[in-house]
Amino acid sequence: MSEHSEADRPIRVLFVCLGNICRSPVAEAVFRDVVRRRGLGHAFEIDSSGTGSWHVGHPPDSRMRATAERHGINMDGMRARQFTAGDHSDFDHIFAMDKDNLQDILALDPGAPQRDGSRYRVRLFREADPEPEDFQVPDPYYGGDAGFERVFEMVLRTSEVLVDRFEEEFGLVRKL
Ligand code: 4NP
Numbered sequence: 001m002s003e004h005s006e007a008d009r010p011i012r013v014l015f016v017c018l019g020n021i022c023r024s025p026v027a028e029a030v031f032r033d034v035v036r037r038r039g040l041g042h043a044f045e046i047d048s049s050g051t052g053s054w055h056v057g058h059p060p061d062s063r064m065r066a067t068a069e070r071h072g073i074n075m076d077g078m079r080a081r082q083f084t085a086g087d088h089s090d091f092d093h094i095f096a097m098d099k100d101n102l103q104d105i106l107a108l109d110p111g112a113p114q115r116d117g118s119r120y121r122v123r124l125f126r127e128a129d130p131e132p133e134d135f136q137v138p139d140p141y142y143g144g145d146a147g148f149e150r151v152f153e154m155v156l157r158t159s160e161v162l163v164d165r166f167e168e169e170f171g172l173v174r175k176l
Contacts, residue, residue, distance in 0.1 A: 011166060012045045014087055015125065016105055017097040020050025020080035022138045024097055025152055026068055027059045027125065029075050030152070031159045038163065039176035049083040049089070051104040056082050061141065067148040071156070085109055088122075095125035095162075098136040128165065131156040 013031065017024035031057060035044050048109035050056075058080045060064070064076045064163065088109040096102035102124055126135045140147035166172060 002169050010043055010045045010093050011170065012091045013047075014091040014099070015046075015053065016083050016087075016094060016096045016101050017048075017137070018050055018052050018101060018139065019055045019061075019089075019141065020048055020052075020082070021055045021058055021061045021065045022139050022140055022148070023073060024048035024050060025078050025080070026073075026152060027095070027097070027137075027155045027159065029068060029073050029078070030155050031162070034156075034159045034163050038167075039174035040163065040167070040172055042175060043170075043172045047116040049087060050084050053081040053082045053103055062078075063145060063148050064140070067145070067152050071152060073085065073146070083108070091143060093119070094122040097125055097153065098139070099124065126154065126158055129154060129162045131157070 015024040015027035018029075025048050028046055032041075032044075032046050035041055035046070060068075060075045060078050061081075070073050083105060085108045086107075094105060096105055101135070102122070105122055124135045126132045126137060129135075131154075136146065137151055140151050
């Protein structure tokens, strides 16, 4: 039986960006919605954080919330928190939104990718995107509404692929 099979504990997944008010909270909310729709809510613990501290305690950006809402995803009640070194041991899979985020995460625990063999992994979120471009989710914060829509779409299609892979790898059982 594999490590995260049905009899085991939930798979702990963390999404990380800079501010934790745009990209990583929408990834958290979308990924949660994908697993809920597939009847896999019991199989995951899902969270997000930001490498920066500026927005700690703030709700997600109103433009990101409005974009998610248009797609039927509610982000009420979410609050930003800062990534900590403890996140390296608290999560099985850490998905960085861009290369700076990845570098900052690894700087807090450079041995992380090797630790615990295959169980623990930290990598770029868009490595799983079927249309990965430069493997980064662009920061929409200083741009217009179209940037938020683009972020939403890449986060949705990437989350669907990630959940496909988790289902396949760990033989997750849907409880619909
Ligand atoms: P996020 O976007 O990393 O996707 O949450 C940002 C939000 C705020 C800032 C930078 C990025 N900021 O510098 O305040």
